[in-house]
Amino acid sequence: MPYTYEYPRPALTVDCVIFGLDDQTTLKVMLIRRSLPPFQGQWALPGGFVHLQESLDEAAQRELQEETGMTDVFLEQLYTFGAPGRDPRDRVVSVAYYALVNLAEHPVQAATDASDAAWFPMDALPPLAFDHAEIVQRAIARLKGKVRYEPIGFELLPQKFTLSQLQKLYETILGQLLDKRNFRKKILKMGLLTELDETQANVPHRAARLYQFDEQAYLALRERGFNFEI
Missing domain, CATH: 3.90.79.10 (Nucleoside Triphosphate Pyrophosphohydrolase)
Incomplete structure (x- = not known):
């Protein structure tokens, strides 16, 4: 029963x-x-x-x-x-x-x-x-x-994205402008992005380089104590 x-x-x-x-x-x-x-x-x-x-x-x-x-x-x-x-x-x-x-x-x-x-x-x-x-x-x-301390923002992006798209994502979520030079320097220094041998297609401006988020690299870095922070 x-x-x-x-x-x-x-x-x-x-x-x-x-x-x-x-x-x-x-x-x-x-x-x-x-x-x-x-x-x-x-x-x-x-x-x-x-x-x-x-x-x-x-x-x-x-x-x-x-x-x-x-x-x-x-x-x-x-x-x-x-x-x-x-x-x-x-x-x-x-x-x-x-x-x-x-x-x-x-x-x-x-x-x-x-x-x-x-x-x-x-x-x-x-x-x-x-x-x-x-x-x-x-x-x-x-x-x-x-979004500031874990790379969950990449879930909102297409698999291949530009650095400008990535920066705009953070600006939109956080509601504030970020310095372009500092943002790119910081995000690239983390070693979490794979630079692709591809650029944007069908855009009305100069095509930008495309990148991918390397989840395996992030997991390996986190095991060693890496702290993601934007």
């Missing part, structure tokens, strides 16, 4: 804040339009209830795939939200995650309880269901902090 608890138990959900960078100039968040109550027709973060036989990470990955069609993306646990009344259906605790994706490589598609899915600029988000506006703000703060 299953054990019967003396006290009621809250339901458990996961919610995902998915960040994407549009041409390295606009930080965007992917939202879904709910097709079911509560908040039917309103925009919300992708998410849903955790199944009994799955871990939190598995639930977050499943919800991402079911509601947006996304798979194999950077995904990290963010924070737990459990204020009473945050969900009008029941006592619900949500474990939030944030994801970083390259927009060109991860088109979105609405599914399950979502009637639509779309990218919105961070500074022009519509009203959000539940407490999702608070979750988004928490995710932005985490991204701005972590």
